[in-house]
Amino acid sequence: MATNVEFVSSHQLRNNETTCKTSDCGQGILIRNATKIYGVGKKRCTVLNGIDMSVKKGTIYGLLGASGCGKTTLLSCLVGRRRLKSGDILVLGHKPGSPESGIPGPRVGYMPQELALFGHFSIKETLHYFGRIYNLKTDFINSQLEFLSKLLDLPPSHRYVGTLSGGQQRRVSFAVALFHEPELLILDEPTVGVDPLLRHSIWNHLVRQSVDHGRTIIVTTHYIEEARQANAIGLMRSGRLLAEDSPENLLREYNLSSLEDVFLKLCMADFVGNEEKINTGAQQLSYQLSGGIDNVAFHASKSELNISGTGHLQQMELNLQHGKTPIAFTNKRSGFINSNSEARKRPKLICSKSVLPSSNRLNALIQKNFLQMFRNIGMLLFIFLIPAIQVILSCLSLGGDPSFLRLAIVNDELDPSQDRICNYTTTCTYSMFSCRYLRFIDNTTVVQVPFESVSDALDAVKSGKVWGVVHFPKNFTDELVVRRADGKFADKETILASSIAITLDYSSQQISLSLKQSLIEAFEDFSKDILAACSYEPTALGIPVTFLDPIFGENEPSFVEFITPGIILTTIYLIAVALTTAVFLSERKSGLFDRSIVAGVQMSEFMIAHVVNQFIVLIGQTVFVYIFALLVFKISFHGSLALAVLITLLQGLCGMSLGLMITSLCDELTSAIQLSLGSIYVNLFVSGILWPTEGVPVYLRYFCFLMPQTYAIESLRNIFSRGWGVERPEVFWGILISSGWIFVFLGLALVIGRIRKYTG
Numbered sequence: 084m085a086t087n088v089e090f091v092s093s094h095q096l097r098n099n100e101t102t103c104k105t106s107d108c109g110q111g112i113l114i115r116n117a118t119k120i121y122g123v124g125k126k127r128c129t130v131l132n133g134i135d136m137s138v139k140k141g142t143i144y145g146l147l148g149a150s151g152c153g154k155t156t157l158l159s160c161l162v163g164r165r166r167l168k169s170g171d172i173l174v175l176g177h178k179p180g181s182p183e184s185g186i187p188g189p190r191v192g193y194m195p196q197e198l199a200l201f202g203h204f205s206i207k208e209t210l211h212y213f214g215r216i217y218n219l220k221t222d223f224i225n226s227q228l229e230f231l232s233k234l235l236d237l238p239p240s241h242r243y244v245g246t247l248s249g250g251q252q253r254r255v256s257f258a259v260a261l262f263h264e265p266e267l268l269i270l271d272e273p274t275v276g277v278d279p280l281l282r283h284s285i286w287n288h289l290v291r292q293s294v295d296h297g298r299t300i301i302v303t304t305h306y307i308e309e310a311r312q313a314n315a316i317g318l319m320r321s322g323r324l325l326a327e328d329s330p331e332n333l334l335r336e337y338n339l340s341s342l343e344d345v346f347l348k349l350c351m352a353d354f355v356g357n358e359e360k361i362n363t364g365a366q367q368l369s370y371q372l373s374g375g376i377d378n379v380a381f382h383a384s385k386s387e388l389n390i391s392g393t394g395h396l397q398q399m400e401l402n403l404q405h406g407k408t409p410i411a412f413t414n415k416r417s418g419f420i421n422s423n424s425e426a427r428k429r430p431k432l433i434c435s436k437s438v439l440p441s442s443n444r445l446n447a448l449i450q451k452n453f454l455q456m457f458r459n460i461g462m463l464l465f466i467f468l469i470p471a472i473q474v475i476l477s478c479l480s481l482g483g484d485p486s487f488l489r490l491a492i493v494n495d496e497l498d499p500s501q502d503r504i505c506n507y508t509t510t511c512t513y514s515m516f517s518c519r520y521l522r523f524i525d526n527t528t529v530v531q532v533p534f535e536s537v538s539d540a541l542d543a544v545k546s547g548k549v550w551g552v553v554h555f556p557k558n559f560t561d562e563l564v565v566r567r568a569d570g571k572f573a574d575k576e577t578i579l580a581s582s583i584a585i586t587l588d589y590s591s592q593q594i595s596l597s598l599k600q601s602l603i604e605a606f607e608d609f610s611k612d613i614l615a616a617c618s619y620e621p622t623a624l625g626i627p628v629t630f631l632d633p634i635f636g637e638n639e640p641s642f643v644e645f646i647t648p649g650i651i652l653t654t655i656y657l658i659a660v661a662l663t664t665a666v667f668l669s670e671r672k673s674g675l676f677d678r679s680i681v682a683g684v685q686m687s688e689f690m691i692a693h694v695v696n697q698f699i700v701l702i703g704q705t706v707f708v709y710i711f712a713l714l715v716f717k718i719s720f721h722g723s724l725a726l727a728v729l730i731t732l733l734q735g736l737c738g739m740s741l742g743l744m745i746t747s748l749c750d751e752l753t754s755a756i757q758l759s760l761g762s763i764y765v766n767l768f769v770s771g772i773l774w775p776t777e778g779v780p781v782y783l784r785y786f787c788f789l790m791p792q793t794y795a796i797e798s799l800r801n802i803f804s805r806g807w808g809v810e811r812p813e814v815f816w817g818i819l820i821s822s823g824w825i826f827v828f829l830g831l832a833l834v835i836g837r838i839r840k841y842t843g
């Protein structure tokens with residue numbers, strides 16, 4: 084059943100732009116001089132090297148070749164997922180990817196090499212998802228499910244794909260490609276992991292699809308002999324097509340009984356030819372590209388092919404029929420005879436030329452996202468609660484006053500032999516001031532550890548046993564009384580002898596500050612106590628500075644109040660980055676993304692569906708975060724809750740957009756994680772989350788305010804602590820800049836995605 088293929092030059096194809104004219108329209112697929120290169124510089128690798136290929140409409144074409152010869156790359160160019168470096172492709176009369184081609188879209192059914200299915204979905208849910216993508220009616224979806232279940236001997240449709248065996252999963256993947264009965268089927272190794280009987284029935288089905296329904300089918304396989312049922316086969320090696328002809332012609336021409344032997348012979352000839360080219364510069368083996376497919380066939384001199392013609396690989400057990408006669412279709416296993424096309428009315432598949440998102444595809448994607456989310460309740464709860472958990476942990480662990488800090492006390496005023504002991508008096512008595520002062524030190528903050536000598540106490544500090552030394556001189560009380568009496572006339576000796584000498588370990592700023600504050604406050608309280616006991620005004624000896632009631636905030640501001648707005652926004656933002664990156668990259672890695680794109684889903688639709696889904700997650704996260712921050716931890720909040728929620732949601736969307744940009748830049752999870760981590764740390768340090776931007780060197784502040792979170796955090800802080808509204812620029816800018824970054828990231832994601840698609 085030799086197929087007559089009209090030769091169309093590359094030049095003609097180019098003139099046709101994106102659409103065929105006249106005779107080419109009868110072609111299923113035409114490829115001329117296709118070249119594809121991966122990588123640049125030293126990594127540059129030519130994967131397709133001037134391929135010419137012709138597939139007639141309504142035929143089966145078997146693309147055969149060793150692993151790595153470029154079959155999958157060629158198929159991905161056919162379905163519009165990759166672009167050629169040079170050369171031309173027409174699929175069903177159009178350039179794949181052109182708006183009128185319907186490819187990617189419903190005209191093609193694609194079965195990639197990877198599984199490309201959702202492990203958490205049942206078989207039924209999987210097929211319903213693709214049914215919705217193709218806008219199929221529920222009746223048709225159900226009847227196809229029943230038909231394909233029988234044909235492919237699928238497990239019960241409620242079974243989850245992730246729990247199926249490898250072969251069963253491949254069959255479900257095959258069912259997805261056949262599901263909408265497309266004009267063109269592109270199947271990358273559909274029979275891998277499938278038992279011989281089922282393989283036989285799959286091939287019979289493919290033959291029926293081409294003969295009865297005029298479908299064009301391209302199938303790659305490593306089981307060379309099963310390709311005998313194809314109308315034509317192309318034998319590929321190292322990115323070139325060694326031969327293209329009907330199986331009978333190839334067998335006849337090389338006088339061999341198996342296609343495997345033909346393939347081996349051609350490979351050997353190619354190898355010898357290449358060797359000769361290198362060593363002697365002998366004539367190249369020629370491809371004659373004129374006047375029909377017989378002439379497209381490889382013409383190596385048979386005398387050059389010094390190989391035995393006997394088959395040496397196992398013959399398939401199948402008694403395969405071939406030739407032009409339609410093959411009777413009998414699936415013995417399922418007992419299903421003949422196609423059920425009579426019973427099922429094939430739906431009219433609409434090839435949308437619109438660049439606007441389609442509602443059925445958006446619905447399918449949104450439903451898929453929710454199904455995926457709710458399938459794993461543990462993960463769902465975790466995602467919803469994780470920002471709240473971060474807020475809880477930050478409220479519990481940040482900003483609290485350090486407690487139970489050990490401090491060495493060396494009190495030389497004590498001398499029991501002279502009756503100088505702590506008397507704990509509360510009256511107006513000028514004795515043992517050291518003991519009286521020590522009583523005012525907050526014993527939750529400080530644990531007093533008595534030491535005999537200053538040198539012992541200093542050793543304890545050096546060995547990390549205590550945080551500092553408080554030393555009272557021998558005549559502390561008397562000297563202090565003299566000093567107060569002398570006032571401005573006090574001499575240096577008196578001042579020294581009436582001073583408490585404090586040596587602290589300053590290795591921890593927060594701890595040393597707490598100790599300082601505690602010791603100074605204790606002295607103020609001690610002074611007030613003495614003055615009150617002696618009937619003076621308690622505040623008379625205090626520093627002449629009075630702090631009145633604050634305009635904003637509390638009298639004793641806490642660090643946790645400062646940091647909470649930053650923690651809320653950062654957690655929401657970072658989780659959105661991480662979730663988006665994880666979802667998109669895992670879908671892309673599993674092949675699901677590609678499969679959906681080939682089914683006609685547009686990148687913008689993926690994005691919109693993800694935004695909808697992520698927005699619901701964000702609302703849940705925001706509700707939990709504010710419940711814990713405001714109701715449980717009672718962080719002071721003086722502004723509009725609606726405004727705070729708005730900024731939080733905008734920041735979540737901003738993180739999600741950054742995630743989308745990262746996924747459009749990176750193919751691998753590791754590089755995406757590296758990029759995300761890089762951005763997270765920069766963000767953490769310069770966005771004013773941990774420390775006010777006023778503390779950042781002036782030259783760095785401009786950079787701080789370029790970050791997507793800086794203005795938003797300032798804005799939320801102003802809402803929390805000052806109660807400012809949107810009329811204030813400090814709040815307004817937070818909303819405006821967050822929105823601006825969302826558009827910047829989304830725009831970059833789309834542009835990078837397009838550029839990479841074009842160059843990919």
Ligand SMILES: Nc1ncnc2c1ncn2[C@@H]1O[C@H](COP(=O)(O)OP(=O)(O)OP(=O)(O)O)[C@@H](O)[C@H]1O
Nearest residue numbers: 121122130148149150151152153154155156157196
């Ligand atoms: N994205 C890519 N970047 C760089 N090289 C690639 C890329 N994709 C594929 N290749 C390389 O291109 C060559 C052809 O790969 P391809 O997947 O097309 O082969 P194949 O014939 O389908 O192999 P198999 O039968 O094993 O699936 C291989 O050497 C592969 O490593």
